[in-house]
Amino acid sequence: MASRDGLVLGIDLGGTDCKFGVVDSKGRVIRKARHRTQNENGPEQALALIAAHAREILGSDSMSGVGMGVPGPMSSREGIVFQAPNLQGWIDIPVREILETRLGIPVELHNDANAAAYGEYWAGAGRGACAMVLFTLGTGIGGGIIIDGELYTGPDDTAGELGHMIINFEGPPCGCGSHGCLEAYASATAIRRTVREAVASGQKTSIHIPKGREHNFGAKAVYDAAESGDKFAQDVLWRAGVALGIGAANIINIFNPDVIVYSGAMTHAGDYIFDSLRQVAHERSFKKPSLRVKITIAELGEDAGIIGAAGLALKKLQQGG
Amino acid sequence: MASRDGLVLGIDLGGTDCKFGVVDSKGRVIRKARHRTQNENGPEQALALIAAHAREILGSDSMSGVGMGVPGPMSSREGIVFQAPNLQGWIDIPVREILETRLGIPVELHNDANAAAYGEYWAGAGRGACAMVLFTLGTGIGGGIIIDGELYTGPDDTAGELGHMIINFEGPPCGCGSHGCLEAYASATAIRRTVREAVASGQKTSIHIPKGREHNFGAKAVYDAAESGDKFAQDVLWRAGVALGIGAANIINIFNPDVIVYSGAMTHAGDYIFDSLRQVAHERSFKKPSLRVKITIAELGEDAGIIGAAGLALKKLQQGG
Numbered sequence: 001m002a003s004r005d006g007l008v009l010g011i012d013l014g015g016t017d018c019k020f021g022v023v024d025s026k027g028r029v030i031r032k033a034r035h036r037t038q039n040e041n042g043p044e045q046a047l048a049l050i051a052a053h054a055r056e057i058l059g060s061d062s063m064s065g066v067g068m069g070v071p072g073p074m075s076s077r078e079g080i081v082f083q084a085p086n087l088q089g090w091i092d093i094p095v096r097e098i099l100e101t102r103l104g105i106p107v108e109l110h111n112d113a114n115a116a117a118y119g120e121y122w123a124g125a126g127r128g129a130c131a132m133v134l135f136t137l138g139t140g141i142g143g144g145i146i147i148d149g150e151l152y153t154g155p156d157d158t159a160g161e162l163g164h165m166i167i168n169f170e171g172p173p174c175g176c177g178s179h180g181c182l183e184a185y186a187s188a189t190a191i192r193r194t195v196r197e198a199v200a201s202g203q204k205t206s207i208h209i210p211k212g213r214e215h216n217f218g219a220k221a222v223y224d225a226a227e228s229g230d231k232f233a234q235d236v237l238w239r240a241g242v243a244l245g246i247g248a249a250n251i252i253n254i255f256n257p258d259v260i261v262y263s264g265a266m267t268h269a270g271d272y273i274f275d276s277l278r279q280v281a282h283e284r285s286f287k288k289p290s291l292r293v294k295i296t297i298a299e300l301g302e303d304a305g306i307i308g309a310a311g312l313a314l315k316k317l318q319q320g321g
Numbered sequence: 322m323a324s325r326d327g328l329v330l331g332i333d334l335g336g337t338d339c340k341f342g343v344v345d346s347k348g349r350v351i352r353k354a355r356h357r358t359q360n361e362n363g364p365e366q367a368l369a370l371i372a373a374h375a376r377e378i379l380g381s382d383s384m385s386g387v388g389m390g391v392p393g394p395m396s397s398r399e400g401i402v403f404q405a406p407n408l409q410g411w412i413d414i415p416v417r418e419i420l421e422t423r424l425g426i427p428v429e430l431h432n433d434a435n436a437a438a439y440g441e442y443w444a445g446a447g448r449g450a451c452a453m454v455l456f457t458l459g460t461g462i463g464g465g466i467i468i469d470g471e472l473y474t475g476p477d478d479t480a481g482e483l484g485h486m487i488i489n490f491e492g493p494p495c496g497c498g499s500h501g502c503l504e505a506y507a508s509a510t511a512i513r514r515t516v517r518e519a520v521a522s523g524q525k526t527s528i529h530i531p532k533g534r535e536h537n538f539g540a541k542a543v544y545d546a547a548e549s550g551d552k553f554a555q556d557v558l559w560r561a562g563v564a565l566g567i568g569a570a571n572i573i574n575i576f577n578p579d580v581i582v583y584s585g586a587m588t589h590a591g592d593y594i595f596d597s598l599r600q601v602a603h604e605r606s607f608k609k610p611s612l613r614v615k616i617t618i619a620e621l622g623e624d625a626g627i628i629g630a631a632g633l634a635l636k637k638l639q640q641g642g
Contacts, residue, residue: 073609130476145575147468154577155451158610161574166605168489168501169567178570178605180489246490249499253482254466254575256475284487284499288394289479 007061008317009054010310011068012112013037015086018050020057021303023310027123029303033057042089044098051102065106066099067313069115069305076157079109108313110151112305114160116298117144118151119308120261124299129258133251134298135162135244137266140175141183145255151312163187167246185243188219188266194236195222205232223269237272244273245280252285252293263298328382329638330375331631332389333433334358336407339371341378342624344631348444350624354378363410365419372423386427387420388634390436390626397478400430429634431472433626435481437619438465439472440629441582445620450579454572455619456483456565458587461496462504466576472633484508488567506564509540509587515557516543526553544590558593565594566601573606573614584619 006025011018014037021032035053039046054066072084079096099107110118117126117134126132126146136142141163145152153159163183164176171180175189184190195207196214207225209217225233248260260281266273274295282290300307327346332339335358342353356374360367375387393405400417420428431439438447438455447453447467457463464483466473474480484504485497492501496510505511516528517535528546530538546554569581581602587594595616603611621628 131480143575147473152468154610155579156577156609156613158607159452159575159577161607164574164607165571166567167487168491169564169605170489176607243490246487250486250571253485254464254480256477256480258476284490286479286482286485286497288477289475292477 006314007063008310008314009058009063009066010115010306010308010313011050011054011066012115012305012309013050013068013070013084013087014112015071015084018053019302019306020053021306021310022057022061022063023307023314025314027119027307027311029307031057032303032306037087039087039089043087043093046087047093047095047098048102051099054099054103063105065108065313065317066103067108067110067115067309067311068095068099069110069112069309070095071112074109074111074157076108076110076153079107081109106313106317108309108316110309110312111142111144111153111157111160113142114144114151114153115308115312116263116300116304117146117160117261117308118312119300119304119306120263120298121146121149121308122311123307124304125261125296126259131255131257132259132261133162133255133257134261134263135247137187137244137262137264139188141187147255162247162251165247165250167243167250182243182247186240186247186266191219191222191236191240191266192217194239195233198232198236203232206230207233219266220268223272226269226272234272237269238276240266240269241273241276242280245277246284248277248281248293248295249284252281252289256289257293259294259296261296261298263300263304267297327635328384329631329635330379330384330387331436331627331629331634332371332375332387333436333626333630334371334389334391334405334408335433336392336405339374340623340627341374342627342631343378343382343384344628344635346635348440348628348632350628352378353624353627358408360408360410364408364414367408368414368416368419369423372420375420375424384426386429386634386638387424388429388431388436388630388632389416389420390431390433390630391416392433395430395432395478397429397431397474400428402430427634427638429630429637431630431633432463432465432474432478432481434463435465435472435474436629436633437584437621437625438467438481438582438629439633440621440625440627441584441619442467442470442629443632444628445625446582446617447580452576452578453580453582454483454576454578455582455584456568458508458565458583458585460509462508483568483572486568486571488564488571503564503568507561507568507587512540512543512557512561512587513538515560516554519553519557524553527551528554540587541589544593547590547593555593558590559597561587561590562594562597563601566598567605569598569602569614569616570605573602573610577610578614580615580617582617582619584621584625588618
């Protein structure tokens, strides 16, 4: 079918689930599937299953390539995943080679936050931008940078670690070993810690923390409490927004971007985070780039990763790579 | 003369002096001159004088274009200087048009820190880099970003305001209206303030502040004191280096650059600043990009601006702009 020549398969590999989507040349998802990431028997077998699921969703369609977003440090150029913190045994795995052998078509690998950034640029909130920066707000804070239509990843594919921008060099410790990183103030993990510590020291709040889930209760409990009028919950989210606003101000002064996009579960906190975020971003940056920048929530939701991974693969194919 | 076809004139306009250099296609300065910036009678007349000096240094050589670095916000695309804080009356001046009319050859304008960054990339400490970031350390802190051989300035030509990266959102006020900016910790102005305040509150130091120059004594007085063993002076510079190291760590995590280059008078403080700068930059950034990055001092000294401005003009001419 000629009209389907441009089809690419996008895969978004996560620690729990692996998403698959057949994506057309306009960035539209034709059909999709989600399977549990079965890593119990190691990466080789997990990849064999992924290849099987890929073939399944392809069906009789001819596909020109596969793009895959992976969680953790990797080399896009070499097609190797150096480490996937949430997937045991994934150390220096030549994912591209393994999947190309199994599928017989070109495979392109990218970091998952970068894939999501490219997805939003190609078919979401960043369409038409010269310069776009994406923050992924979740357990941690990731980032992706698009400049002149190209994903910018730097010579080692490590650029865009926006969650580890230091916004207070004397600030609280961060999981990365540094302190005062944006992530230490505004990730779901940081918000959980703030709530836990405040409750332990007697803060009154309606935030409901289920017994035994003190370290991994859903951040949604905080938005729900804010929504129901809990002043403490509102303040916690306001302060996370302030930290994110400082990060945004830095990005505005450094990149002069057209748009800063926020994705991830934390965006569900809406104005409880975005009111202070926008206010601080504008107050703490230069006027001209502050007037240009649009600060917005991602449009593609969970599909950003598969769409972006597919888009990056398509781009590579078009460049004859 | 065929061998001189590629000659371009670089001009580096400052508040006090204006530097001129005839630059060849390899980024070498063939000859140069320096004149006082005579702005007493306003921008039109200042530009007429600049054009006269340009014709003077050109002599009988045929020149393919002129590149000029200007201090302050401007639009490279439109060739307009919006404001030059140190040049009275320079508000929305169509510098490119004025000079092109007077000189009869294409003129290309850039912000001075961006021109210096391109100079160091083209013919100095950043040669061969995929990604290079430059910090100019002086009265204020400026910056320039080179990605894949291109100067990155953003859609409004305001990108690269690296001195206004917030490194402590609760930090001291900055001239830009924000607070906790890198510039508020590590510019010559910030260092002067630290010294002044410490001396006023009884700090013993051998730093010599000339009578009546409490607000603009040369930062050199601080390096000289450090060099002669003054512990307070050494500590002031060490702490400025820590702040610069935090800024560098952020740049490493955001850009994964091959090289970070420092230019400007403050670099003369050498290891008194760079020991802590390097240590903090490596400690507070991710390992992989930290292993790649070279942290170094600019090579072109005062010529960076004229070489970079000339290089950017040459690049534009070669692209048929």
